[in-house]
Amino acid sequence: MPPHETSPPAPPLRRLDAADVLATLRALRQRQPVAYAAFYSSQLGGIVTDPALMVLPFDDHMVHRGHGVFDTAGLVDGRIYDLEAHLDRFVASAERSKLRVHGTRQHLRDVIVGTAAASGVHNGAIRYWLSSGPGSFELSPAAGAEPGFFVVVFGGLSYPERWYTDGLRVMTTSYPIKPPLYAITKATNYLPNVLMQMEAREHGFDNGVFVDPDGNVGEGSNMNVAFVTDDGVLRHPTFDHVLAGCTSLRLLELARALVGTVLTGVEVCPIPVAQARQAREMFLIGSSVKVAPVVAWDATTIGDGHPGPVARALRELLEDDMRQGDRLIPVPY
Numbered sequence: 001m002p003p004h005e006t007s008p009p010a011p012p013l014r015r016l017d018a019a020d021v022l023a024t025l026r027a028l029r030q031r032q033p034v035a036y037a038a039f040y041s042s043q044l045g046g047i048v049t050d051p052a053l054m055v056l057p058f059d060d061h062m063v064h065r066g067h068g069v070f071d072t073a074g075l076v077d078g079r080i081y082d083l084e085a086h087l088d089r090f091v092a093s094a095e096r097s098k099l100r101v102h103g104t105r106q107h108l109r110d111v112i113v114g115t116a117a118a119s120g121v122h123n124g125a126i127r128y129w130l131s132s133g134p135g136s137f138e139l140s141p142a143a144g145a146e147p148g149f150f151v152v153v154f155g156g157l158s159y160p161e162r163w164y165t166d167g168l169r170v171m172t173t174s175y176p177i178k179p180p181l182y183a184i185t186k187a188t189n190y191l192p193n194v195l196m197q198m199e200a201r202e203h204g205f206d207n208g209v210f211v212d213p214d215g216n217v218g219e220g221s222n223m224n225v226a227f228v229t230d231d232g233v234l235r236h237p238t239f240d241h242v243l244a245g246c247t248s249l250r251l252l253e254l255a256r257a258l259v260g261t262v263l264t265g266v267e268v269c270p271i272p273v274a275q276a277r278q279a280r281e282m283f284l285i286g287s288s289v290k291v292a293p294v295v296a297w298d299a300t301t302i303g304d305g306h307p308g309p310v311a312r313a314l315r316e317l318l319e320d321d322m323r324q325g326d327r328l329i330p331v332p333y
């Protein structure tokens with residue numbers, strides 16, 4: 001007999017009032033290990049610090065159509081790192097997505113800095129979204145929909161220490177890379193990225209790598225990929241088919257200081273996979289992961305199978321820049 005025929009009758013569906021909903025959301029957040037310190041919502045018109053109140057209308061276009069963009073900037077010792085670069089990308093992604101920016105760029109910056117201040121968090125991440133707003137289940141935004149701007153401050157993503165000490169192992173994903181227009185736009189359509197990371201973990205790898213239809217290296221799930229050739233050149237894929245990572249762009253500048261010591265040059269060019277597998281070093285780069293050495297890619301051992309000196313030197317340059325560079329905005333706590 002099918003199981004549903006033997007199950008006890010389901011309890012009648014409850015009708016909930018506002019107090020019930022709030023209590024349930026609070027209980028949900030207590031069961032989850034979330035540490036979201038502050039949330040700004042243009043729809044609420046301010047900042048909340050109770051995670052139960054960090055909510056969006058279910059018919060927001062960003063929720064049911066993925067019609068939204070986002071970005072993440074790091075908070076380091078009470079200062080926001082490289083916010084202008086992240087805002088450039090956010091605004092460019094919004095324009096490509098036909099999203100109306102909520103207020104001026106100065107307003108976006110002020111809200112981000114103000115939410116960071118309200119959070120009290122000194123080390124973590126600030127993630128912000130722009131949505132076309134609620135009002136219908138149509139494909140185009142609802143008539144008269146107000147764009148929504150949301151900011152959350154949290155502890156940031158973290159990765160196992162062994163990624164840095166021992167290096168990580170990646171696999172070529174079986175999922176197709178996004179077409180260039182979508183890959184360069186940081187929209188809330190991360191299904192390929194989610195699936196490739198899950199696939200890699202299911203196969204015992206730490207992360208995946210997208211390869212483009214011409215057989216060139218693309219990027220990781222939420223990170224860029226770069227290499228050091230056998231003759232010491234730092235080589236990064238071009239940014240026309242992958243996200244222009246703020247960390248990669250900054251590191252490509254900073255890396256020039258290493259030419260003459262651990263590097264012989266810096267190049268941004270298409271990188272065929274077969275050539276990339278011959279690299280002396282390979283690493284993943286991003287705001288959250290910083291620079292993490294890759295020691296194995298599918299069945300290929302990269303270099304001597306150990307983290308190399310360029311990965312270490314680049315990570316040091318980046319950490320220095322995040323602590324004492326000229327791209328820091330102090331948060332007025």
Ligand SMILES: Cc1ncc(COP(=O)(O)O)c(C=O)c1O
Nearest residue numbers: 222223224243245246247286287
């Ligand atoms: C798909 C993808 N590629 C690369 C990156 C690295 O970008 P960033 O250095 O700005 O964190 C990210 C993270 O935002 C990403 O989501």
